[in-house]
Amino acid sequence: MAIADLANPSRFLRFAKRTIPWLGGLAVVVFAFGINQALVAPDDYQQGATVKIMFLHVPGAWLGMLGWAVMTIAALGTLVWRHPLADVTAKAAAPIGAAFTLMCLVTGSLWGRPMWGTYWVWDARLTSVLLLFLLYLGVIALWRTVDDPSRAARATAILTLVGAIDLPIIKFSVDWWNTLHQPASVFRLGAPAIDPSILIPLFIMTAAFTLAFATLLLASMRNEILRRRVRTLRLMQASAVA
Amino acid sequence: MQAANHMGFIVAAYGTAIAVVGGLTAWVMLDYRTQLRNLADLEKRGVIRRSAPPHPQPAREPTKEEA
Numbered sequence: 001m002a003i004a005d006l007a008n009p010s011r012f013l014r015f016a017k018r019t020i021p022w023l024g025g026l027a028v029v030v031f032a033f034g035i036n037q038a039l040v041a042p043d044d045y046q047q048g049a050t051v052k053i054m055f056l057h058v059p060g061a062w063l064g065m066l067g068w069a070v071m072t073i074a075a076l077g078t079l080v081w082r083h084p085l086a087d088v089t090a091k092a093a094a095p096i097g098a099a100f101t102l103m104c105l106v107t108g109s110l111w112g113r114p115m116w117g118t119y120w121v122w123d124a125r126l127t128s129v130l131l132l133f134l135l136y137l138g139v140i141a142l143w144r145t146v147d148d149p150s151r152a153a154r155a156t157a158i159l160t161l162v163g164a165i166d167l168p169i170i171k172f173s174v175d176w177w178n179t180l181h182q183p184a185s186v187f188r189l190g191a192p193a194i195d196p197s198i199l200i201p202l203f204i205m206t207a208a209f210t211l212a213f214a215t216l217l218l219a220s221m222r223n224e225i226l227r228r229r230v231r232t233l234r235l236m237q238a239s240a241v242a
Numbered sequence: 243m244q245a246a247n248h249m250g251f252i253v254a255a256y257g258t259a260i261a262v263v264g265g266l267t268a269w270v271m272l273d274y275r276t277q278l279r280n281l282a283d284l285e286k287r288g289v290i291r292r293s294a295p296p297h298p299q300p301a302r303e304p305t306k307e308e309a
Contacts, residue, residue, distance in 0.1 A: 050248045053255040060259075096266060103262040107255040114248045212263055219270045226277035229291065230284065237289045 007084050009225045016222040020215060027211035034208045037201035044198065053111040055202055059209035060104030064132060065167055066213065067097020071139070072164040075157035085221070087153030088228075090160065091143055092220035096213060098136035105129060116180060124173035125181035128166055135163040149228060 034055070044051035070093045077086025108126070109119040120126065139156050146152035174183045185193040194202070284290070 048248060049252060052252050056255055056259045060262075095269075099262050099266050103259055106258045110251045110255045110258070114251055209263075216266050216270055219274065223270065223273045223277055226274070226281060230277060230280040233281075233284045233289045233291065237284070237287070 009084065009088075012085060013222060013225060016218050020218050020222070023211060023215040023218065027208055027215055030204065030208040030211055034201060034204035037204050041201045042197050047111075047115060050111055050114055051198060053107050054198075055205040057104055057107040057111060058202055059206045060100050060107060061129065062206060063209055063213050064097055064101030064104050064129065065170060066210075067093050067100060068132060068135070068160070068164065068167060070217070071097065071160045072167075075160040078153050078157040079161075087149065087157070088221050088224045089217075090139075090153065090156060091149075092217055092224050094136055094139045094143065094156075096216050096220060098133060098140065100209070100213065101129065101133040101136060105133060121180050123179040123181055124177040125170065125179050128170045128173050132163075132166050132170060135159075135166060139163070149231075 038052055038055040041052070041055075043049050047054075071090045074086045074090035074093065077083040078090065105126075108129075112121075113119050139159055142156050142159060143152050146155060171184075173179060174181055
């Protein structure tokens, strides 16, 4: 099946029905392996056992940003290409991205208290991630405010494109400003600054969370297509009665 | 820097992750059931999509005219 064929909602529903159980099953298997690797990973020489929080915090940060990147591409799909599934994707990705951003913020705070001596500082990295979370809440609120999905899609697409400015700010905040948050240690020029004994479990956990994200996104898109069918049928029923 | 000192923070972080992934999964599954139930209710009332596949008709004996 070509990617373009999935633009048809009925074909997408058949694709989702086949794919979701396999993707979800794979996520569970990778999670089981990743958690096992995380538990046996050695303590860090500086962070001690709290390095285990990184196996959750880093995937949360990655998926919070990935969610908005998906929404940004979907926003272009809505405004430029008018792809039938673009706004479905954007609407489905928002609460999932928001949840992973919240996970990033909470686990980061729980790591910060023993390591920095505080749950929160208003440094550029933390503040820009908090802004991302607030942007997610704004997009979710906007979807709920406008009743007509196509009008809501255009409004949220514009907000999403504006909010995308926050993604490079998050990424480069540790380089542009003096921050308490550490600089890039995985995706940076040269080799990662993390020992393989910690880096490998981190990659496995990130893969597991990414598979969970993909499964939840597909399932949520399927739900949104069904919700729109219900809405259309109710409108048909109401107009038949009137 | 002993693991025991920080165990509470580690457990709270993993609890948060379980709540986020578990909560999202439960929400998506409940939402799916709700939409299926809504569609079934509408179908029961005879409201179906024009492009919906037709229900299979039970086999019937040919009428005299058809025979």
